[in-house]
Amino acid sequence: MVQRSLRELQARRHRRGLGWGLGLEQLEQLRLERRESGRVRWRQLGWVELGWVIVIVVVVVLFFGLERLDGLVELELELQLGGMSGATILDGKALSKQLLDQLAGRVEACKARGATPCLAVVLVGDDPASKIYVRSKERRAAKVGIATADHRLPATTTTDELLARIDELNRDDAVHGILVQLPLPAGVDEQRVLRSVDPRKDVDGFHPDNLGLLMLGTPRFVACTPQGCMRLIEHAGVDPSGKRALVVGRSNIVGKPVAQLLLHANATVTIAHSRTQDLEAEVRRADIIVAAVGRPELIRGEWIRAGACVIDVGMNRVDAGGPKPKLLGDVEYEAAAARAGSITPVPGGVGPMTIACLLANVVSAAEQA
Numbered sequence: 346m347v348q349r350s351l352r353e354l355q356a357r358r359h360r361r362g363l364g365w366g367l368g369l370e371q372l373e374q375l376r377l378e379r380r381e382s383g384r385v386r387w388r389q390l391g392w393v394e395l396g397w398v399i400v401i402v403v404v405v406v407l408f409f410g411l412e413r414l415d416g417l418v419e420l421e422l423e424l425q426l427g428g429m430s431g432a433t434i435l436d437g438k439a440l441s442k443q444l445l446d447q448l449a450g451r452v453e454a455c456k457a458r459g460a461t462p463c464l465a466v467v468l469v470g471d472d473p474a475s476k477i478y479v480r481s482k483e484r485r486a487a488k489v490g491i492a493t494a495d496h497r498l499p500a501t502t503t504t505d506e507l508l509a510r511i512d513e514l515n516r517d518d519a520v521h522g523i524l525v526q527l528p529l530p531a532g533v534d535e536q537r538v539l540r541s542v543d544p545r546k547d548v549d550g551f552h553p554d555n556l557g558l559l560m561l562g563t564p565r566f567v568a569c570t571p572q573g574c575m576r577l578i579e580h581a582g583v584d585p586s587g588k589r590a591l592v593v594g595r596s597n598i599v600g601k602p603v604a605q606l607l608l609h610a611n612a613t614v615t616i617a618h619s620r621t622q623d624l625e626a627e628v629r630r631a632d633i634i635v636a637a638v639g640r641p642e643l644i645r646g647e648w649i650r651a652g653a654c655v656i657d658v659g660m661n662r663v664d665a666g667g668p669k670p671k672l673l674g675d676v677e678y679e680a681a682a683a684r685a686g687s688i689t690p691v692p693g694g695v696g697p698m699t700i701a702c703l704l705a706n707v708v709s710a711a712e713q714a
């Protein structure tokens with residue numbers, strides 16, 4: 346009677362789906378069987394299979410994990426350096442004003458000891474763009490208290506006549522800097538002229554002595570545009586050390602010297618030029634780009650690496666249908682600014698810095714005279 350009712354109870358519990366429906370012994374048996382079968386399954390997996398599982402897991406983690414990490418880093422770069430919100434605009438006008446303000450004190454000190462810094466500007470011929478440029482330089486110089494002496498020579502001037510004028514300026518103690526505006530008319534031997542300027546008055550930094558000193562890493566006068574580029578990079582908060590820097594253009598006055606300066610700043614420097622096979626690929630991997638080729642918008646915005654620092658030296662006057670030609674850089678500005686970390690506008694970027702650096706060189710020349 347008692348036994349039956351117990352069995353009945355067990356059966357009822359079993360129907361209600363309660364584990365109690367099984368006896369304790371049965372439960373224990375089941376547990377043991379499960380554990381046993383699990384062990385058997387693991388034992389059936391040999392070391393080779395286990396090895397494969399590990400290899401696959403590692404490959405999957407590396408592949409997707411690193412790619413995701415890369416994506417995250419890039420996203421962070423974009424957010425941090427403004428890829429999404431737009432690049433920092435490197436305002437060369439404002440920075441050049443700062444530089445010129447700093448010069449004013451040094452100019453005063455020179456004047457106090459009776460040596461007013463003086464720049465002689467030699468302009469041969471009547472290229473309208475050169476005239477505008479020279480006037481702008483002289484206006485800036487006057488603001489800082491630097492004297493300028495204008496030497497305008499006719500387009501028919503011979504090399505010897507020009508050399509004679511430079512010789513005069515070399516020997517004039519009141520003149521601290523000599524600038525021979527380029528380009529010179531065809532027929533004038535430019536190399537001979539640049540070699541004739543006293544290297545201690547060569548504020549353009551174009552004399553072979555000064556270019557050689559730059560190459561050796563002990564510069565005297567650093568060419569103005571390259572110097573301006575470096576000041577803009579520094580202003581952007583970008584340390585070139587260890588970074589990939591791409592210089593587009595190999596001129597003696599911009600490309601080559603700026604490449605030297607970047608090299609001295611420990612960048613890994615590439616110089617691209619008209620024979621470069623794949624300019625796009627070079628641009629895509631550059632952290633710093635200095636464009637100095639003189640081809641409007643040669644460098645496409647979409648080539649710019651996210652967060653890169655873009656220095657545009659180009660000044661291309663392009664007929665835009667309007668009354669005035671449009672001034673375009675070597676970089677496609679709007680599209681580049683959407684990807685770059687920092688970028689110089691044209692105008693208002695490198696141009697004003699060139700003038701400020703020229704005047705800084707004149708003050709240095711006066712201080713050392």
Ligand SMILES: Nc1nc(=O)c2c([nH]1)NC[C@@H]1CN(c3ccc(C(=O)N[C@@H](CCC(=O)O)C(=O)O)cc3)C=[N+]21
Binds near residue numbers: 525549
């Ligand atoms: N011996 C010599 N040294 C030079 O340094 C030299 C030269 N010859 N020959 C001509 C080029 C050209 N150059 C410029 C510098 C500044 C601006 C400049 O300030 N541009 C402004 C305004 C541009 C505009 O609106 O026309 C800007 O970029 O914002 C332009 C052009 C120095 N050069």
